[in-house]
């Protein structure tokens with residue numbers, strides 16, 4: 001695993017955006033696996049800025065997002081569909097038909113998971129998968145204890161994730177209780193993985209995930225087994241590495 005230490009959030013965002021833009025430049029029709037959460041927002045801003053300057057072209061890029069809340073419509077401001085449009089898709093020249101997310105409004109979980117798994121396969125797999133990390137080590141919405149052997153599936157969110165995400169909703173009761181997510185197996189099939197982390201509150205989990213034992217209790221620890229992982233994190237998120 002390569003680790004790039006950034007000074008702060010802005011530096012982390014720029015360094016990570018450089019890696020994504022290198023991918024787009026090297027392979028204009030690449031498949032990008034994208035993530036939500038607050039951590040990648042700066043990275044997306046940077047990509048938009050470079051696009052506006054004429055340095056990046058997304059016209060052939062395909063995207064597949066990691067996850068989506070089950071039960072939220074595209075119009076819901078908390079849906080990941082809305083997030084991706086607001087933070088990236090609406091500001092660059094990616095054709096909307098090239099962008100893909102699980103359909104949160106499909107009530108039949110089995111059907112939706114099969115559709116999304118087959119879609120990723122039909123695109124030829126993910127070239128570069130971007131990931132954030134949850135405080136409990138979740139990646140996408142793969143919560144602690146999940147088998148490493150799952151493709152796209154429907155999960156029950158843990159209390160800690162509902163708690164962490166309730167800041168975006170009117171109350172904890174409004175946070176959906178389920179989500180569709182790429183499984184660990186899907187994530188591990190990506191050719192390259194880029195994981196971003198920022199802030200002291202992520203220091204402990206970054207240490208555990210990348211330097212602790214590989215265990216389903218810390219889903220991100222499985223990334224130690226992938227042969228092309230880059231972690232870009234700021235000093236605060238890396239501050240527990242020497243302990």
Ligand SMILES: N[C@@H]1[C@@H](O)[C@H](O)[C@@H](COP(=O)(O)O)O[C@@H]1O
Pocket residue numbers: 035036037038039040066067131132133134135138139140141161165
């Ligand atoms: N499903 C997302 C994850 O993909 C994300 O990595 C995590 C961390 O979010 P943040 O970057 O806001 O800490 O939150 C959510 O639960």
